[in-house]
């Protein structure tokens with residue numbers, strides 16, 4: 001059998017000349033398609049979706065738009081172009097040429113980083129698999145599917161590294177990516193947030209704002225890696241990540257705008273009346289912010305981490321924009337402010353910057369999260385609403401790190417169990433809140449129509465109007 005690889009699996013990694021890689025991918029690909037069919041977007045296989053497919057890393061190649069049937073999407077493998085004479089930017093090997101093969105001494109930690117990154121990608125597809133059934137518009141349905149195929153491609157990106165550079169155990173890890181499942185009691189996904197359900201579109205918009213943004217920061221840290229193929233594949237993934245966060249930021253904005261609009265029309269901020277009018281009251285939106293932010297903040301790991309220090313010293317995973325930072329890029333003598341809990345109080349202590357690289361990445365992430373809230377709040381201000389959305393304290397509702405399983409209020413106080421119990425329903429979505437939000441989720445698929453709880457977007461995709469028929473259901477087969 002002769003397969004035109006450049007056509008079926010668009011790539012810039014020389015797949016058509018690499019028999020070993022072809023064999024590995026050929027045996028993995030049917031299992032991937034089976035997984036996509038069983039765990040990927042529900043009921044998505046028979047219609048044409050206006051999707052972007054990356055066919056090369058040239059500026060005209062990574063944004064190729066056209067109608068595609070979802071299972072026929074061409075998942076490709078792309079690394080950004082090599083940087084001439086690139087050297088390792090940090091750690092013990094700083095200044096040495098980057099590695100084009102896996103250094104034997106770092107094989108295990110490198111594989112672990114790639115597996116952890118790869119595991120999140122299919123996890124998110126699993127979490128979002130039923131959302132298409134309740135899409136608020138065709139525009140939103142198309143964006144959901146775009147994100148789903150790209151998260152699928154991100155899995156391919158990590159599987160490529162495992163197949164091309166890790167031999168037999170890499171192939172086993174690639175299979176295992178399709179065997180763990182989000183929320184599975186026996187074989188869960190690796191990281192906490194990827195086992196939480198994404199039951200409705202408000203959760204999904206929060207997820208793409210907060211959790212995909214963890215992706216941005218983790219990918220940026222891996223994009224500094226001394227293992228050059230990892231750095232280059234993460235750089236290309238980051239171009240796609242921008243769209244995922246755009247969907248989250250503009251999506252939450254549109255929910256906020258729609259609520260503010262109805263608040264004005266009715267002249268009320270009473271949640272009961274707003275719910276009766278079919279929109280999501282702002283306190284409920286705040287609770288969803290609190291939940292999705294806190295589980296995403298957990299994804300950065302412990303404040304002081306020997307794993308992270310080892311990754312850094314070895315040159316495997318850097319800081320955000322490492323190559324542009326000042327200093328010696330070794331961190332052995334530096335300090336970093338770290339949040340701790342001492343004698344019943346939250347404190348900030350100066351601790352080893354090397355141990356604190358997870359916390360530093362979290363700091364960068366938190367600042368970035370804040371920007372979207374400021375934009376949403378400006379929209380509230382413009383609409384004449386008094387309510388302002390806030391990020392809770394970084395220690396609120398944590399499962400990982402110094403504040404794990406402590407009771408900490410959104411305003412950053414260590415509180416007694418009784419105070420937590422009497423306030424938790426004000427801070428996190430309750431079963432009633434979730435049932436209300438779920439009750440709004442009804443499928444709208446007529447071009448130009450949109451669900452009542454969200455405003456239309458200000459513009460469409462690829463220069464098309466927002467009410468363009470982005471998904472064609474009657475395309476036949």
Ligand code: BYC
Nearest residue numbers: 116117124191192211212215218298299301302305307308
């Ligand atoms: N849940 O020393 P620590 C994305 C574990 S998102 C469960 O602090 P480390 C995407 C940890 O594994 C980006 N377990 O750990 C977004 C360790 O286990 P062991 C994903 C957790 O290694 C949306 C132990 O606790 N990419 O792309 O310094 C849609 C000790 O902790 C959690 C990456 O994460 C948790 N939240 O830091 C689609 C990059 N946190 O060794 C896609 C790769 C920690 O005791 N991963 N643990 O068994 C890493 O860099 C690191 O693994 C972590 C953890 C930053 C996650």
Ligand code: FE
Nearest residue numbers: 121151154215
């Ligand atoms: Fe991704």
Ligand code: FE
Nearest residue numbers: 212215241244
């Ligand atoms: Fe993403």
